[in-house]
Amino acid sequence: MKLWAVLLVAVSYSLAAADLTVSLPGHQLDYPLAELKQQLPVKRVELYDPVYGQQKSYLGFLLTDVLKLAGYQNGMPGDELKLVASDGYAPSMPLSLLAGEPVLAFAEAGKADFEFEAVTQGKAKLSPAPFYLVWTQGAAAKHQPWPYQLVKIELVSFAETYAALYPTGVTQDSAVYQGFLLFKSQCLSCHSINLQGGEVGPELNAPKNVTEYWSETNLRAFIKDANSFRYKSKMPSFSHLKDEQIEQLLAFLRYSKAHKVQL
Template sequence: MPIPRTVSRHLTAVLLLLAAAACGVEADPARRRDDAAETSATRAGSDSATKPSSESLVVVTASGTRTFTLAELRRALPTDTALVRHDPAYEGRAKRYAGVPLDRLLALAGVTMSADEVLYFVAADGYRATMAQSAADPRIKGIIAFADLDAPAGSAWQPVRHGAQSISPAPFYLVWGQTGAAPGDTADAALRRPWPYQLARIEVVDPRKRYDRLYPTGVSRDDPVYRGFQAFVIESHGGDQCVACHALNRQGGSVGPELNVPRNITEYRDAATLAAFIRNARAFRAGTAMPVFEGRLSDREIEDILAYLRWMRGHKVPLDSTGAAR
C-alpha cells in the first residue's frame, strides 16, 4: 500500500515507530486499521466496495443514547458542502462532500461536555479515535459526510482502496472542510483531527475513566508528562492516536506491542535513539515502510511523549500468569 494512504488512515502514530525500533520488526501498514478493530467488517471480493448495511448513527452521552437514521439527519439538519483540500483517505487529493455539521449534530443529540471529556468516534469495524474540545479550530469545520460529490456517475461513494480490497466509506465519513482560510493553511490542522469512515457511533467519554491505567493522576496539565499523555491517547497524528494500536499497562490497542509491562520501552532504548528513530526511521532501516516524521512532529511533542513513557515506567500494573493485568 502506498505510504500516503497508510499515513491517511492507518498511521499508527508515533509510538508504532518506537515499538518497531524496540522489536526490530516492521508493522504491516496495510493491516493497521483492520488489525486494530475489535471486530472486523465482512469484506466481499477484492474488487467490490463493501459497506455496513445500517445507515444510522448512534450518539451516546451520560444522559442516554440516541440513534439517528440518515433520513432523520437530513430532515433535522442543514446539508453542508465540505471542501477538503487534502483528504487523507484518498492519497491527499482534494474532495467535496455533502453532509451535516458535526457541531449541529452534537447539539441535536443534546451533547454537553466537561473540560475533561472527549469525543470518541467508533467505526463499524471497531476502529476508534478520540478528539478533545481543545482541538476546535475556527478555520476548519467537521462535517458528517453522507455523500461523495466527486464519486463516479451512478455511485454514492468512491471506494477507499486497501491493498486488493475496496471499501466504501458509507454510511458516514467524518471529514474536515476549510471555512475560509487561504488554501494550504489548514492542512496540518485538519490532519490533527480524526477521520473515521464507516462511522457508526459517537460517544462522550472521560479518559480518566476509559483509560484509568494510562491517566497521569496528580500531574498538572502544563507538565510535559500530561502533554505526552494527550499525544498518546487524545491527539491525532495523521488521523489516528497511538492508543488505537498500542497498549500501556495492558490497556489500549493490540496491533503494536505493549510498551510498559513487564518492561517499559525506555528501560531498554535510550531517548536519543528513540527520538532519532521517530524523526526518520529510514535512516535506521533501508526499505522501511515507516513514514518520515521530520517536520510532522515537533521536537517538543517527541520529548513530551518520551517524558510520559518515562513516567509510566514507575506506574506499572501487576500481571497474572497469563500476562493479563490484575
C-alpha cells in the same frame, strides 16, 4: 453467482445497514443514514483532504447537528468526543474543536451513499465508509483527527475514561505531562497505554513497556519515520515533531513503565 458478485452484494448490504452510534451521558442512540438524511440538512463541502493529498468534495452532516439530534446540550458532563472506527482506531477530540465545523461525510459528491475513493492504509486500500470526519479548513486542520470507517461517537470525560494512562503526581509543565499531552493528541488514536486507547497499533505499556524492548535510539527514529523501518507501515511519519517533543514522549513512556495495569 460469481464470488466477486457475492462479495459486492455482501459489502453493499453491510454498508446499507450501517448505523452511526451516538453515546451521551444516560443514553445511546443508533442512526441509520436514511434517518439522518430525514432529520438533518445535507451539507456539501469542498476542501483539500490531507489523507488523499488532493482537493475533494463530500456530502455529509455538521457534527454539531448530529450531536444535537442525539440530545447533546451545553453543560453535559464530558470534555471530549471519542471517535471510534470499525477497525479500533479511536482518536478523541476536545469539544472546542467543534467550532471548526467538522463534517461527518457519508459519500463523495456525485457518488452513491457510502461510496468513496479507496485510501491507502499501510499495505491495504480501504473505503472510508460508512462515515468519514472531515474538516472544512482542509490542510490547516491536518493535525486534527480525520477518522474514517467511523461507527461511533461518544461524549466522555477524558480523565475518567482514560484514568489508567492519565499521569498523576506530576506538574503540568513537566516533561512527563507534556509528553502525555502529545501522546493524547498524536498516538492515543492507534495505541493504548494500560489497555486504554486505540487498537490499531500495539499496546505500549503492559505487560512490557515499549522502552523495555526497544532502544530509545531506535524509538526516536521510528517515531520520526516508521517507513524507514517498515515499508508501507500503518504508522504515519511524525517528522513534524521537534526533538524536544520526542523526548517528552519518551519521558511519558518511562513514567508509564512504573504505572502498569495489573490483570
